[in-house]
Amino acid sequence: MRVMAQMAMVMNLDKCIGCHTCSVTCKQAWTNRAGTEYVWFNNVETRPGLGYPRTYEDQDEWQGGWIRKPNGRLALKAGGRVKKLLSIFSNPKLPSIDDYYEPWTYDYETLTGSPQTDTFPVARPKSLISGKNMNVEWSANWDDDLGGSQEHAARDVMLKGIEDKVKLEFEQTFMFYLPRICEHCLNPSCAASCPSGAIYKREEDGIVLVDQDRCRGWRMCVSGCPYKKVYFNHKTGKAEKCTFCYPRVEVGIPTVCSETCVGRLRYIGLVLYDADKVLEAASIEDEHALYDAQRACFLDPHDPAVQRAAEQAGIPGDWIEAAKKSPVWALINTYEVALPLHPEYRTMPMVWYIPPLSPVVDVVRDTGEDAEDRGNLFAAIDTLRIPVEYLANLFTAGDPVPVDRVLKKLAAMRSYMRDINLGRDPDESIPAAVGMTGEQMYEMFRLLAIAKYAERYVIPAAHAEQAHALEELATDCPVSDYGGGQQDLFGEGSGYPTPVAVENFRMLQDRQTSDSIAAPDDKGSRVNLLNWDGKGTPDGLFPPREGGGRA
């Protein structure tokens, strides 16, 4: 047994209202730089829908993740090491910018600099890649709220096999939101695909990171990741990915996406797992068994034998305590309501989801029946095969049984808690019907519905004795030392390494006060309002005053 700790996340999809606050705050924190305009470490997809980048789940096309070879061994779907090296000069499976979208800004100067006219001046969209005028045809959430779904959604890969049954007419379809970040997999295929060995999994907390100094821009990680959550920064020529906000997590505060989540649907906590079992679990033959196989890798932090082994593995005592209180462990293993996203990719993802009951509830309510009655809900789960099968395609490699079980638990919680909230005697047969006690059900309700901050986020800080080296405290690299100096000698971003927080601060400042769209100086003067925080007046924000001088 080789005990390792993994920082993991669970998202409760029933509570997601699709407001994209997580995406926006993440973008402001991490990817508001030139070269990362199209990069969304966090994005929210409407399902059924195409996802971002479009149809990324079609692994016959993109060849991401792992496959099990006939001899039972695990192999990268895109081919082994030799094949990877031979195709290194032109990655055959790299999504092009059109599969994401061409990022743009608007030519605001025609508005601010327009003379008085009879007609309104128009700010045309300008590509942030070529700087030329462009037509906006797609973006990160173009099919938000099923927009244009009659045309697009039929191409949703997850509808395969049930396409004839699913109605995409607005009145008859179902829909929910799926927020996605990097899965910080136990068996990351991006790391395995990286020729330079620049992508690594941190031993302490399992966060998967790209070493920017070792990355050489071979782009194999982008194709290797089946979730397409590694992006290529086209300005620096390096791969970038979700960092699980490690500078925040190290000091015990949740990721930006979780902290700012309006629906309070994200849970962060530790999971202890047996690293020796991971490969075996990932190579299990039956895809439907992958969900259980992955859970079998997790170790019960309440088990004294596990605690001893964890201590021997050098996991600090307070981390083991945190693992015991971990909401992620509770949702995955105690209540068994969280499911992994696409276990069939065999990467052992560590951001799990509680599937939404709302498609079922909506249908029952629309028929005029009591949508909080256990009998009605259970019957609806049994009859409404389409949402269930769709969810199963997402979360259990197509096996509807675990999805059924989870939805019934959520339905039971709904009707059990209604009785309590209305002051009626709780009906103990309801939790019993899904194999739980009333007390357990109440605890689950507390965690899912009340969702106190301290219960959602149980994040042990990295250790004080390492604090001098931690990014956010940064006692050995003062902020005032950075910025300025020799930059851009060999292209944007070259030069001394800068702590992440400082780097973001400087870059944001630069962009807010710069008057070019995508950093290059020779692109003419233009203000990027997207990156202007309202403070100060960048050059070009107002037309020059008569007689010279800034407005």
Add this chain to the structure above:
Amino acid sequence: MNVLLWVIVPYLCLAVFVVGHVWRYRYDKFGWTTRSSQLYEDRLLRLGSPLFHFGMLGVVGGHVIGLLVPRSWTEAVGIGDHLYHYVAVVGGLVAGAMALVGMAILIYRRRTVGPVFSATTRMDKVMYAFLAAAIVLGMWNTIAGSIFSLGGEYNYREGVSVWYRSFLAFQPDADLMADAPVGFQLHALVAFGLFALWPFTRLVHVFSAPVGYLTRPYIVYRSRDERALGSAAPRRGWDEVPR
């Protein structure tokens, strides 16, 4: 003049090449990348890039054999001049043509595809000029010298190669180069210019060829403690107090 061209300049370029790489690696690991533009354009790159790179691998291999293996060695294993010549010309033409066609496609792409062109630095353009000149001159030498024998017979294995080995052994014999045809002289000079530029261009990615990938374990684990990530050590956290 001979000493300047065939002793001083080559050693100067070699020194810049070596010191430049050490300096760049220490100073600018973050900028050490292929600067791929595949995200912008895929169709032309898919054709041009493998053609160019595999062609260049062949070209480099041919140069290693041609420059470093003395004539006496190949004769000792029974490879006569004629056979050697035949293999070298055919191999050189194939590899050179691949590199040349690939490069033409890539330069065309760089010039015509808007985003790729705007991502091109001044250093890239200078480097392209030297690289293209070196390849064209090399092809010219192969075609004009070895096939049509313009300007008389010249066996570079008796001239340029010997000079090159003497150069590497730090006992340069400038006269050998001075006697070589002008095509070879130009090719060598342009190549040395390219070597001097090398550390300051994207060509540094050649030295990152990820052969280690073949043997390393798939998943890399690293401890958070490893702070030696940066190319420069973090600077001290205090300012000197003027006394």
